[in-house]
Amino acid sequence: MNKNKYPILIPIKGNSIRCPNKNKILLPYTVTYLKKINRLENAVVITDNIKLGEYAESLGIKTYFEVCKEDQDELISCDNFVKNVKINEEYFFLMPVTHPFRTLELCNLFEKEREKYIGIDFIVSSNIVTDRSNFFVDSNKNFSFLYSKRRMGKYCKQIHMVEGSLYLINKHFLSRIVQRNDSNYYFWEGNFRCVINEAPFIDIDTMDDLRRFNFIIEIIKKIW
Template sequence: MIPVLIPIKEISERCPQKNEYLLKYTLEYLEKTNRLNATWVISDSEKLLSLAQKRGAKVFKETVVIGQNEKHACWKFLQNSFFERIFICPVTQPFRDFSLLKKTEDLYDREKVNIDFVTSVTLVPDREQFYVNIDKSECSFKLTKENRLGATCMNTYMIDGALYLINSNFLEECVNSEHCTNHFWNGRFAGAINNAPFIDIDTEDDLNKFKYLEKYFEKI
């Protein structure tokens, strides 16, 4: 089975409590999709590693190095046990449809000669025509449009960051390059459609909206 890696720092600079709060949702998802026995949580936090072990995941202690990102952490893991490919499952996008792992894996198998990785994508409406500038209590549209009907918005696919399936040799290229992230997004990739709702939690405002959704659905 392809290993699922969850690289997660103890502290998020923009939203300090985010990672501990969100980790459980990703672990619950992997348990429900029968992948927890192939899951490793990679972290510098003893607290998060302990939480992961209690829920049945494996753990890998990472020493944080300034200037390195989650791809470097995953590559360090691969030095101990090499796999041809790996899933990376960030906690910041907690919603994934239950077939996403399988869809991503099948797409990789079909296209692996032509691609370096598969990432999840979601379908969103382009609502640029409703963007506004706010000046005190007064608003103005950023774009000049005659028609403001929502039905005229075009749908477009966007990377949602919920799941990645990466060729390990390509990951090595990225971490050894001068600019890891730029090298990664210059790679060849395919998109697996994630049919779950999109929410990317990076800030305290994002997390508060997520908590609101939790409380709302608990009430109904």
């Protein structure tokens, strides 16, 4: 592992209720991205599924097998890995496969931000999205508009939001918050900074999300 770069942890469960097999489908895109930015040797897949772990290894990425508790989230998986493997670095990257679009310089931007804010709890990627709620409709009532707003696009506001394609997390901060009952809730009470990911935002959580992602990939293949 390159000592000049932070470890990159990629927790992927073998079972996804809302979108079965999505992690196996999406993992190759993250591996390709890591190869492109020359950070594959710093990455580890954390999984509770032996076959998924073997598949990850066939893609050329290191794996770590864990026994998950019911409803265990990825923060706990990362904390268990950090404690069991005893990584020396104070920070590590968390890179979800469900957010496959990232700019190539994103990790570098995170590291520069970390240098400016010593002791920060975590850094997370963000994006600029357009609030199109003035176009929301209620499909159960003959497609009536939900809100009384002007419909012109110029009245849609742009909003800065967390998009979660990459995190850089302080391992000591993580160790503290996973001791509490709802680690994900308390995680967001930490002191954090945002770095904008200029890539298009997509979060693949359902079969509809996966179909849209596959559509984008097929269009790109046809163009290029």
